[in-house]
Amino acid sequence: TIGRAGVRCYEVNPRVSRSSALASKATGFPIAKVAAKLAVGYTLDELENDITGGATPASFEPTIDYVVTKIPRFAFEKFPGADPTLTTSMKSVGEVMAIGRTFAESLQKALRSLETGLTGLDDVTFEGLGQGDDKNVIRAALGTPSPDRILKVAQALRLGFDHEMVHAACKIDPWFIERIQEIVDMEARVIAHGLPPTAEQFRALKAMGFSDARLAKLAGLTEAEVRQRRKALGVEPVYKRIDTCAAEFASPTAYMYSTYERGFEGAPECEAEPSDRRKVIILGGGPNRIGQGIEFDYCCCHACFALTKAGFETIMVNCNPETVSTDYDTSDRLYFEPLTAEDVLEIIRVEQAKGKLEGVIVQFGGQTPLKLAGALEEAGVPILGTSPDAIDLAEDRDRFKALIDKLGLKQAESGIARSPEEARSVAESVGYPVMIRPSYVLGGRAMEIVHDSAELDRYVARLSATLNRPSELVVSERRPLLIDRYLSDAIEVDVDCIADGRDTFIAGVMEHIEEAGIHSGDSACSLPPHSLPPEIVAELERQTRELALALGVVGLMNVQFAIKNGEVYILEVNPRASRTVPFVAKVIGLPIASIAAQVMAGRPLASFNLKPPKLNHIGVKEAVFPFARFVGVDPILGPEMRSTGEVMGLDRDFALAFGKSQIAAGHALPMSGTVFISVKDSDKDRVVAPARDLVEMGFRIVATRGTKRHLEQHGIPCDQVNKVLEGRPHVVDAMKNGEIHLVINTTEGARALADSKDIRRTALLNHIPYYTTLAGAIAVTRAIRALKSDTLKVAPLQSYAGSTA
Numbered sequence: 001t002i003g004r005a006g007v008r009c010y011e012v013n014p015r016v017s018r019s020s021a022l023a024s025k026a027t028g029f030p031i032a033k034v035a036a037k038l039a040v041g042y043t044l045d046e047l048e049n050d051i052t053g054g055a056t057p058a059s060f061e062p063t064i065d066y067v068v069t070k071i072p073r074f075a076f077e078k079f080p081g082a083d084p085t086l087t088t089s090m091k092s093v094g095e096v097m098a099i100g101r102t103f104a105e106s107l108q109k110a111l112r113s114l115e116t117g118l119t120g121l122d123d124v125t126f127e128g129l130g131q132g133d134d135k136n137v138i139r140a141a142l143g144t145p146s147p148d149r150i151l152k153v154a155q156a157l158r159l160g161f162d163h164e165m166v167h168a169a170c171k172i173d174p175w176f177i178e179r180i181q182e183i184v185d186m187e188a189r190v191i192a193h194g195l196p197p198t199a200e201q202f203r204a205l206k207a208m209g210f211s212d213a214r215l216a217k218l219a220g221l222t223e224a225e226v227r228q229r230r231k232a233l234g235v236e237p238v239y240k241r242i243d244t245c246a247a248e249f250a251s252p253t254a255y256m257y258s259t260y261e262r263g264f265e266g267a268p269e270c271e272a273e274p275s276d277r278r279k280v281i282i283l284g285g286g287p288n289r290i291g292q293g294i295e296f297d298y299c300c301c302h303a304c305f306a307l308t309k310a311g312f313e314t315i316m317v318n319c320n321p322e323t324v325s326t327d328y329d330t331s332d333r334l335y336f337e338p339l340t341a342e343d344v345l346e347i348i349r350v351e352q353a354k355g356k357l358e359g360v361i362v363q364f365g366g367q368t369p370l371k372l373a374g375a376l377e378e379a380g381v382p383i384l385g386t387s388p389d390a391i392d393l394a395e396d397r398d399r400f401k402a403l404i405d406k407l408g409l410k411q412a413e414s415g416i417a418r419s420p421e422e423a424r425s426v427a428e429s430v431g432y433p434v435m436i437r438p439s440y441v442l443g444g445r446a447m448e449i450v451h452d453s454a455e456l457d458r459y460v461a462r463l464s465a466t467l468n469r470p471s472e473l474v475v476s477e478r479r480p481l482l483i484d485r486y487l488s489d490a491i492e493v494d495v496d497c498i499a500d501g502r503d504t505f506i507a508g509v510m511e512h513i514e515e516a517g518i519h520s521g522d523s524a525c526s527l528p529p530h531s532l533p534p535e536i537v538a539e540l541e542r543q544t545r546e547l548a549l550a551l552g553v554v555g556l557m558n559v560q561f562a563i564k565n566g567e568v569y570i571l572e573v574n575p576r577a578s579r580t581v582p583f584v585a586k587v588i589g590l591p592i593a594s595i596a597a598q599v600m601a602g603r604p605l606a607s608f609n610l611k612p613p614k615l616n617h618i619g620v621k622e623a624v625f626p627f628a629r630f631v632g633v634d635p636i637l638g639p640e641m642r643s644t645g646e647v648m649g650l651d652r653d654f655a656l657a658f659g660k661s662q663i664a665a666g667h668a669l670p671m672s673g674t675v676f677i678s679v680k681d682s683d684k685d686r687v688v689a690p691a692r693d694l695v696e697m698g699f700r701i702v703a704t705r706g707t708k709r710h711l712e713q714h715g716i717p718c719d720q721v722n723k724v725l726e727g728r729p730h731v732v733d734a735m736k737n738g739e740i741h742l743v744i745n746t747t748e749g750a751r752a753l754a755d756s757k758d759i760r761r762t763a764l765l766n767h768i769p770y771y772t773t774l775a776g777a778i779a780v781t782r783a784i785r786a787l788k789s790d791t792l793k794v795a796p797l798q799s800y801a802g803s804t805a
Contacts, residue, residue: 025321027062028242034058055249065246069106070097073287074147078642082630086145094288097321099257103179108209113319113338115286120214121154142169157184190218199233206260212342237346238270254333276355277313283369284318284325286339291641292366295579297323299364299593304331306594339368341375359384363555363576385555385600386575394573410569414484418477420460426483433486447639449486490564492516496584497557498596499548500605506541507592508584514773516562519641524622527587530654551575556596587619589801617800620649622661627764634757635764659783667769673741678704683746683774688714690781724758735762743770744777
């Protein structure tokens with residue numbers, strides 16, 4: 001920090017850190033790569049700078065002639081009850097980076113890269129405004145560090161706050177406040193006078209980072225109308241290279257960003273220099289967020305490697321500095337740009353000027369590129385792999401149900417509600433409990449299990465409050481609710497496959513440890529299945545093949561099934577890469593993302609001569625959660641995804657593989673001590689077996705009154721402990737005192753969940769392994785027995801499946 005006392009050093013990290021990675025992307029200087037070579041004895045002057053093609057040594061400090069802005073991505077909507085105030089504890093789940101020639105251009109590009117619905121410095125509201133003390137309301141809002149504070153600064157300036165008042169309230173440097181004021185002033189000009197009539201004025205507007213979508217909002221037009229006017233005036237971006245030397249030396253590395261700034265000669269100078277090769281554009285996943293993380297970046301990178309090897313020029317578009325896909329040497333050409341229709345179409349315009357664009361891959365980056373598929377198709381851009389119509393068919397409830405009926409497959413009873421009243425009617429006809437969610441979401445966003453009409457009304461009210469819209473707009477023709485019968489106590493299964501429109505290769509059948517109803521991204525799962533009979537696995541594979549053929553899938557597809565009483569139900573189909581692809585690839589030892597990319601580029605699947613994997617080992621994937629970062633959040637699992645990462649355990653035995661996955665996820669499994677058990681009524685019979693196993697292994701059992709009575713009726717000795725509501729000393733006291741070493745606690749219903757929240761939070765804070773599903777409890781009991789009787793063996797990944805993944 002720089003102040004009256006001069007420069008103060010807060011911290012020194014003699015290692016590569018998050019900021020090192022950001023600096024590498026911002027400057028093009030490969031810090032980690034150079035540091036690794038220095039560690040084995042090289043000196044800086046001996047190493048060449050790859051990005052300038054060796055024209056400068058690594059000792060040549062990067063010089064930049066642009067501005068880089070990084071903005072974190074938060075996910076507080078996934079953690080009800082979490083305090084969104086930013087503190088010294090990191091709470092973001094991802095980040096974006098944007099590059100421009102000015103701060104304004106860079107900032108507004110970063111804001112629209114976040115994929116939170118922002119088009120720039122969008123208007124926000126101050127809670128409590130208009131109640132008599134507006135200035136203090138605004139001051140208090142500015143003084144609270146929150147994810148959207150920069151938007152509040154802009155809004156305060158719009159409402160007439162001067163720079164000194166804003167600075168006094170938030171302590172943001174006056175220089176930044178002045179730059180935000182410039183953007184706000186330009187917005188006011190557009191609102192008052194509309195879009196500028198000349199190319200020069202329009203270019204000046206775009207050079208401040210205004211997107212077509214933001215200008216449309218300000219001018220009261222559609223985005224298409226703004227784009228049309230801009231194109232008519234010949235206002236288009238140019239592309240500059242990140243070269244570490246501010247253009248002092250020519251750079252052969254095609255690492256680029258867009259700008260509307262005029263060149264020195266008065267005309268923009270474009271450094272893109274597209275080649276005349278056959279080329280493929282791969283759209284990345286944007287910022288990491290819950291439901292869409294590095295699993296998709298893995299797919300993008302493997303697609304780049306495979307297509308480059310196949311002779312195509314690979315072009316990567318992404319805005320996430322945390323990813324490998326945004327390394328300058330992963331693809332042949334890298335555009336560090338927001339993943340919006342406007343930005344992507346401008347890149348395509350430049351690349352189509354020379355050579356042949358074979359197509360764009362939207363299948364590997366999660367939901368982000370899929371949202372752009374319609375705009376790309378409308379613009380006549382070829383899309384490789386599964387058609388956008390097939391992807392939409394799988395997402396569209398009515399069309400997909402018609403396909404399922406035609407194929408004679410099964411789905412749980414379901415319906416679509418386009419009003420709150422229709423939601424009640426559909427839920428009644430389907431039968432409670434129901435699974436309910438808005439349409440077109442990833443990561444189970446806003447998905448819940450609802451047990452009665454009162455819970456349904458509360459769900460719609462919460463959705464209305466979250467979106468800040470009346471309930472009739474939250475549930476409408478444009479925003480329908482999807483309602484499915486909840487298949488309680490069903491086994492959920494994921495199947496990943498590759499298809500080319502004719503043949504289908506089943507890459508992996510994954511059995512979830514947790515029952516259906518827990519989001520697939522949060523559930524542990526095993527590959528191959530650890531308990532499914534062969535005939536069920538064969539039926540799952542048959543249905544997957546039928547679906548791939550019917551949808552005309554070219555590339556990857558993921559199907560989620562539920563198995564209840566021996567019947568197979570289809571939960572959903574995703575004709576794209578799924579978050580399980582890296583896990584499957586590593587367990588079976590095949591680079592399925594690379595194979596899928598080549599299939600999408602036209603190579604027949606049969607030419608790979610793939611055989612069904614015969615595995616002598618088992619892989620278990622376990623989710624990793626950020627609950628410790630969010631005080632007050634209930635760490636219960638449900639249909640809305642909340643994990644931010646995953647780990648994998650590999651062994652010849654399921655129990656040992658599961659044990660390894662738990663240890664890798666940070667759960668120190670106890671080998672002795674006391675286990676607390678409290679389960680819902682429907683789990684009481686099934687908890688008897690794991691409880692008996694724990695007693696046989698020497699564990700002491702303590703349980704709440706109802707669970708204790710049931711266990712003792714089956715000859716299992718246990719002691720009673722009070723629930724929190726029954727008075728002290730209770731189970732939470734025992735946990736805080738270090739008397740409990742493992743927690744098994746299953747609940748259902750809003751009241752029971754609230755009553756047991758303290759138990760889960762205390763387990764989390766005191767690092768006590770806890771399991772909130774019976775399936776998880778059974779698996780951990782098996783793991784503890786295996787770990788007690790066997791020594792963990794360590795082996796490289798290649799020794800299991802000869803992995804090339």
